Amino acid sequence: MRRSEAIALALLVGLLLAGCRPAPEAPTPLLPALADQADTLDRISLAQAGGKRMLVRQEGRWWIENEHWPVSRGWLDPLLVALLDARCDEPRTARPEHFARLGLVWPPTEIDPMAGMAFARPTGRLGFYFGPTPTYLYIGHPHPRGGSFVRVEGAPASCLSHADLRLPVTLSEWREPLLLDAPWWAPLEVGVAEAEAGPVQWLRPDEPAHAALWSAAASLRQIELRPAVLPLPPAQRRLHLRAADGRLKVIELRGRPERTWARVDAPEPRYAGREFRLPHDVAVALWMPLADAGASP
Known part of the structure; x- marks a missing residue:
């Protein structure tokens, strides 16, 4: 047999043998039960530096248990x-003594080896109640080339998942930032009243001088909540938002521009x-001063 024929035959045999080899197994899902129970899952525990929360789903919406406040969809939806x-995608260490380096322990170690690094992100532990007892998932540090280190409690090893799994920096960021629900995001009318019993001056939506105040009133956000210490001092300013269906929502403002506190005059438990x-x-x-805003009586 000539040398060229021998080489061709060897290549052919190699190809045939390669075709007989079993295909590599696909990476296993981190939470296989999530796909089946995504619509019925109604409880997720959350632990991050600073404390713990329980997220519960009621009537199609996620809430922070015992706070009567909705969960931020901007954080929870992308994560789920x-x-x-x-x-x-890539099995990693199975040695528990190495989990802390990847951010895969709870409570976290006192000294975070990744603190201050450019690609460091918050870590935490989530418990998914697919049954009576939770399935715990640890979300650790991100990999500098993408993906996140993760560990499912009880699994033989930790993993690098190519998924982008992000947690907020603080527990308070799990609260929905929007202060009001629809239809108050697009009010039909916006009015402003000075002091506790001042007359309401209704703004004109087509007036450029009103744009900033109108836009702010229609996109109220909260960054912190606290118990109201009663009796509250008189409101310094009141916002009146009227929806297209005629409902009225009144928000009292106290404080100063650099530190403003709002109280929503509404019957819902969350307020x-x-x-x-x-x-x-x-x-x-x-x-903004009403004269500058061009408010109309």
Whole structure:
């Protein structure tokens, strides 16, 4: 047999043998039960530096248990979507003494070896109640080339998942930042009243001088909540938002532009006995002098 024929035959045999080899196994899902129970899952525990929370689903919406406040969809929805497809793409260490280096322990170690690094992100532990007892998932540090270190409690090893699994920096960020629900995001009318019993001056939506105040009133956000210390001092300013269906919502403002607290005059439990701190960009516009805003009587 000539040398060229021998080489061709060897290549052919190699190809045939390669075709007989079993295909590599696909990476296993991190939470296989999530795909089947995504619509019925109604309880998730959350532990991050600073404390713990229990998230519960009621009437199609996620709430922070015992706070009567909705969960931020901006954080929870992307996380759940990413976890539906998250897999153990690259098995990593099975040695518990190495888990802390990857951010895969709870409570976290006192000294975080990744603290201050450019690609460091918050870590935490989530418990998914697919049954009576939770399935715990540890979300650790991100990999500098993408993906996140993860560990499912009881699994033989930790993993690098190519999914982008992000947690907020603080527990308070799990609260929905929007202070009001629809239809108050697009009010039909916005009015402002000075002091406790001042007359309401209704703004004109087509007036450029009203734009900043109108926009701020229609996009109220909270960055902190606290129990209201009763009796509250008189409100310094009141916002009146009227929906297209005629309903009226009144928000009392107290403080100053750099530190404004709002109280929502509404019967819902989430607002009862509470004040909400507004972010600076919203507060500054809400304190705009009415003369400058061009308010109309």
